[in-house]
Amino acid sequence: MTKEELISKLKTIVQPYIQNEDAFNNLSEATDFINDLKINSANLVDVILDVEDEFDIRIENDDMEKMTSVKAAMDIVNEKLAAK
């Protein structure tokens, strides 16, 4: 999967939970889920569960704490996919 494909999949996953449309439209690797997209903590859990389903991976508590930006999510997804 290319970087662009991965970002596009993540974008689809976070869309239902975002509050900031501008930040969403300009989403990049540097986008922070909480500070930029204004996703709340409960919906961040939904994002994580949706990422697990989309990529068929299991995210642990330690990963969850790190997974606060697009870049961090990409790293974790890539790491988990590589380990499969």
Place this chain on the structure above:
Amino acid sequence: MNNNEIIKLLPYQQPFLFVDILTTISNEGVTGSYTFKKDEYFYKGHFKDNPITPGVILTECMAQIGVVCLGIYMLKEEISKDNKPQIALTSSQVDFFLPVFPGETVTVVSEKEVFRFNKLKCKVKMFNQKNELVCRGQISGMLKAE
């Protein structure tokens, strides 16, 4: 932790406690009930001269029994005098089918859908004394003990 201990740990009191008893509880779900007293404070205003239990109160009753009591049960290992349960309602989607009048007893049946990363999401139903479906929906909250 027994069912009465769970109710004692609830962070609510009169006039906003909507749990009388819990009949069954496990890591998969909970069943409990509440009787709406004839003199609950909200009947004076909802509606004028026509007391009917507000939907938000039915939702609250479902959340207290179905999500908060269940969450406290699941966090039982972590709860202590210094680690009280911390809770926040994060979403609710409820459809209503029948009215609940003053004096009625309702039974709430909740099934855990997911409990991960402190978020508890449940499928919750409420039944009246005739075992008719009053309302049903999905309620989520964030829960932890600290």
